Amino acid sequence: MLSVSWSVGGGPANITTIVDETNTIAVRDAIQAALDSAAAAATVAQPATVTLSAGTFVVSADGLAAADGILRVGSNTTFEGADMALNATGPSTTIALADGTSHSVTGIVRTDSGETNPTLQSTANVTVRNLTIDGNNANIAAGIEVDGFYTGPKPGTETATDTNITVDNVEIKNMSRYGFDPHEQTIGLSISNSVARDNGRDGFAIDFCQDVTLTNNHSYNNGQNGFNIVTSSSNVTMTGNISYNNAKAGIAVQTGNNEARALTENVTILGGQVYGNGGAGIAVRQADSVRIGVDAANIVNGVQINGNAGQGILIEGSSNVTVQGNTVAGNATDGTLSGGSDAEIRVKGYVCRPIGTGS
Numbered sequence: 001m002l003s004v005s006w007s008v009g010g011g012p013a014n015i016t017t018i019v020d021e022t023n024t025i026a027v028r029d030a031i032q033a034a035l036d037s038a039a040a041a042a043t044v045a046q047p048a049t050v051t052l053s054a055g056t057f058v059v060s061a062d063g064l065a066a067a068d069g070i071l072r073v074g075s076n077t078t079f080e081g082a083d084m085a086l087n088a089t090g091p092s093t094t095i096a097l098a099d100g101t102s103h104s105v106t107g108i109v110r111t112d113s114g115e116t117n118p119t120l121q122s123t124a125n126v127t128v129r130n131l132t133i134d135g136n137n138a139n140i141a142a143g144i145e146v147d148g149f150y151t152g153p154k155p156g157t158e159t160a161t162d163t164n165i166t167v168d169n170v171e172i173k174n175m176s177r178y179g180f181d182p183h184e185q186t187i188g189l190s191i192s193n194s195v196a197r198d199n200g201r202d203g204f205a206i207d208f209c210q211d212v213t214l215t216n217n218h219s220y221n222n223g224q225n226g227f228n229i230v231t232s233s234s235n236v237t238m239t240g241n242i243s244y245n246n247a248k249a250g251i252a253v254q255t256g257n258n259e260a261r262a263l264t265e266n267v268t269i270l271g272g273q274v275y276g277n278g279g280a281g282i283a284v285r286q287a288d289s290v291r292i293g294v295d296a297a298n299i300v301n302g303v304q305i306n307g308n309a310g311q312g313i314l315i316e317g318s319s320n321v322t323v324q325g326n327t328v329a330g331n332a333t334d335g336t337l338s339g340g341s342d343a344e345i346r347v348k349g350y351v352c353r354p355i356g357t358g359s
Helices: 024-041
Strands: 003-008 014-017 048-052 055-059 071-073 077-080 093-097 109-111 123-134 149-151 162-173 180-182 186-192 195-197 204-207 209-215 218-220 227-230 234-239 242-244 251-254 264-270 273-275 282-285 287-292 304-306 313-316 319-323 327-329 345-348
Touching: 003 024, 014 024, 024 048, 024 055, 024 071, 024 077, 071 077, 071 123, 109 123, 123 149, 149 162, 162 180, 180 186, 204 209, 227 234, 227 264, 251 264, 251 287, 282 287, 313 319
Parallel strands: 048 077, 055 093, 071 109, 077 123, 093 123, 109 149, 123 162, 149 180, 162 186, 162 195, 180 204, 186 209, 195 218, 204 227, 209 234, 218 242, 227 251, 234 264, 242 273, 251 282, 264 287, 273 304, 282 313, 287 319, 304 327, 313 345
Antiparallel strands: 003 014, 003 048
């Protein structure tokens, strides 16, 4: 039998048992009631935890605006399950979108700062862990847009931010749109040990975020990029991530078309593997201060980049890009550093400092 519990500061748990697991609105509302109660009682000094039992929680989007998402996690709250389902050796927890869903969902799980129902304009100190989130794309209405995990304050609220957001051991799959989609002035974001697979667009879309770490994540079989660092994101460090079999780039670092804000900048990509993608292994477009394979202290931790349908590394219209200590082989065609289209590493526009670019 499914249950949801919440507690504050390690105190006694308040437990709700879900009697009718087929009532997808009641399942959703029971979880949201626990999240709301926990956030209302939590403080920075006494944070709250909301825990789902092992099992599959099927949730409905009925009656909610798209921007509200489905499950909203408030400040100073950890939202957790037993484990993500992928490769679990014991009990696991899945949140799945109900069959027949007919309107878009901006985050099956999201921070509590929705566009049309903003209970908060800003959210701080949120952790989501040990869950699988399943968008059930094969069994929902065609053409609707569903994201797995979303952060960000209400668009247009210039001074609002989401801060200190942590995701660990979360699998997101079968979304019609993005898997992980942290957004709109999210500052202080950490995603680790997580998986994005079989989503319609990017596995991980880091959009207008600052001070980001992405560590030991896997992204594969997504309809666009495995990882997309975009829209004026800055101070992003990627370490030990694996990106493969995505339709476009394994990792894209770019500002975006017609973007009036600042360039995406200060992005470091270290270690990990990028292979078998439909575009470039790593694509850098309209970005500034990007390091691939070496950090700011000049410590080398190269990326293995091979077997991609485009170039191993593609750099266009960017400045202050350093490439060092990577293994780049077996991509579009053989080559080293070239302005032509048939090369392992292709450079167009203004770009500087290729060092030790391949082997």
